[in-house]
Amino acid sequence: MPSDTCHCILLRKASRKLSSYYDEALAPLGVNIGQFSLLRNIHRLQPISLTELAAQVELDRSTVGRNTKVLERMGLVAISHGEDQREALISLSEEGKLLLKRGAPLWDGVQDEIEARLGAEKTRQLQELLVAL
Template identity: 60%
Template sequence: MSDPCICIAVRKASRKLTARYDAALEPVGINLAQFSLLRNISRHEPVSLTRLAEIVELDRSTLGRNVRVLQRMGLATIMPGADLREATLSLTEAGRQVLERAVPIWEGTQDEIQQRLGVAGAAQLEALLGSL
């Protein structure tokens, strides 16, 4: 279990944790990364690809591909903006509904994890990760 490499430890935790959230969200038909995107689009819509990439700190091309998946699923729209270079992202009605159903599931999973870590532990973890 003990991994001397901090990065490997974080990556491993990332895989495990992601799997847990993904499994919880599975009934809604989305995974955690998609949930996060839906929520971020919802918070900032309409938002351009580049802007959202800055917000979620993902590579722009990565985000573009991820959003296209949401588009294929009928959960988000990608439309040209006033500046024709910009891709403007919004949620569809279906996207809003999925997000609404997903939120309580996310909260439940989040609570489980927090209980395992303890409130103080969770705060510490976030602080430590943030300082990386």
């Protein structure tokens, strides 16, 4: 066992590499995998507050806030307010919905490619391992 291979560093490298792989596939849409995933979550949960969304995607609230603002500037999400004036209600715009539709086959493609490269068994192992960490 080459104990000098840091699990964490290896994982970070893999994360960067895989991210850029997904980013490349989604490039025609003008969003990266982080933004695409966030859009999908907003779609699933809308309308939703920043705090709740952050909890769902397991990211810091301020991170989600900034990322959401970028999506708003792009016209992909709309931020309105409910009865409680404090609460920001995030939902998809029409463009956002369209982007998700156009993105679905691209995302499926990468996903399938990964699974093909690893094989079904190793894909299952990967999911299991990542959850176990």
